[in-house]
Amino acid sequence: MSKVRVNCFSISLDGFGAGPNQSLENPLGERGPELHTWFFPTKTFQSQVLKQDQGQTGVDNTMAEKSFEDVGAWIMGRNMFGPVRGRWPDDSWKGWWGDVPPYQCEVFVLTHHPRTSFALADTTFHFVTDGIHSAMDKAKAAAKGKDVRIGGGASTIRQYLRAGLIDEMHLAVGPALLGKGEPLLQGIDLPALGFTNVKLIHGEGASHYWLSK
Numbered sequence: 001m002s003k004v005r006v007n008c009f010s011i012s013l014d015g016f017g018a019g020p021n022q023s024l025e026n027p028l029g030e031r032g033p034e035l036h037t038w039f040f041p042t043k044t045f046q047s048q049v050l051k052q053d054q055g056q057t058g059v060d061n062t063m064a065e066k067s068f069e070d071v072g073a074w075i076m077g078r079n080m081f082g083p084v085r086g087r088w089p090d091d092s093w094k095g096w097w098g099d100v101p102p103y104q105c106e107v108f109v110l111t112h113h114p115r116t117s118f119a120l121a122d123t124t125f126h127f128v129t130d131g132i133h134s135a136m137d138k139a140k141a142a143a144k145g146k147d148v149r150i151g152g153g154a155s156t157i158r159q160y161l162r163a164g165l166i167d168e169m170h171l172a173v174g175p176a177l178l179g180k181g182e183p184l185l186q187g188i189d190l191p192a193l194g195f196t197n198v199k200l201i202h203g204e205g206a207s208h209y210w211l212s213k
Contacts, residue, residue: 004148006169007067008156009184010035013173016181017154024083027096034176037116037213038205039064048102060172060203067170072146073139074107075132077156081125082108088115095125106142108135110156124140132159154182161188169195172206 011017012035019029029160037093039045046055055061078084095101101123108126115127128135139148150160156197160166171184194213201208 001057001175002029002072002143002145002147002159004136004150004165005166006076006140006150006152006171007062007169008170008172009152009157010038010039010172010174011184012176012178012181014177014179015183017152017157017180017184018079018182020181022079027083028053030144030182031178032179035174038172038203041205044068049055049097049173051098051100056204056206059201059208060205063170063172063201063203063208067149068102071103071105072143072211073105074149074151075139075160076107076151076157077135077138077153078109078111080152080156087113091116091118094118094120094126096155104140107151108142110135110140125139132163132165135163136160143170154184156186157184161193165194171209171211172203173209174206 003071009017019026019032022029028035038060041056042061042064043055043057043140044061045051048068084093100121104122105125106126108128110132111127111129114129117124117126126138128138136148150157150166190211195211197212199210
């Protein structure tokens with residue numbers, strides 16, 4: 001049965017999913033890259049994102065590999081797609097990932113401002129202006145029985161959590177203390193939302209928590 005899931009979402013020990021002041025120069029926010037030091041060295045990141053045949057194997061890489069398995073569609077917030085705010089000035093911004101995005105399926109970007117869909121390699125980006133439920137319906141149809149992955153950022157995950165639409169979450173907690181930024185779980189009652197099962201796997205650079213209903 002298909003699931004709606006969050007995978008490889010990195011948070012700090014004090015609960016932040018991104019640093020403050022995201023921008024073109026700081027796409028993860030100030031000090032945000034510290035959240036992902038476990039992920040950057042993995043073979044999965046090196047191959048899927050940087051398109052290089054190198055990288056480390058091990059527990060962290062296994063967790064990263066699993067995050068791409070059986071995914072039929074993605075949903076992401078506009079901040080994850082890019083740094084442009086407000087109305088789209090043009091269609092020149094195509095994302096952070098170059099000509100071959102790592103998604104290899106249909107991706108639905110939440111936004112308040114319309115934009116025409118476009119394709120890069122095996123990935124097609126659609127821009128959804130009528131809310132998270134519409135994006136979910138479109139993503140499930142596009143996934144054709146496979147899972148829908150909620151890619152982030154923290155605000156997008158929080159919206160889907162509060163709506164009760166996420167079945168499973170994998171959080172990678174690394175040894176970083178940001179002090180400020182975008183909190184993931186502040187004010188979220190996970191047990192009340194049905195998340196009663198927790199599994200912990202220790203990796204080389206992060207502790208991986210699987211939360212499920």
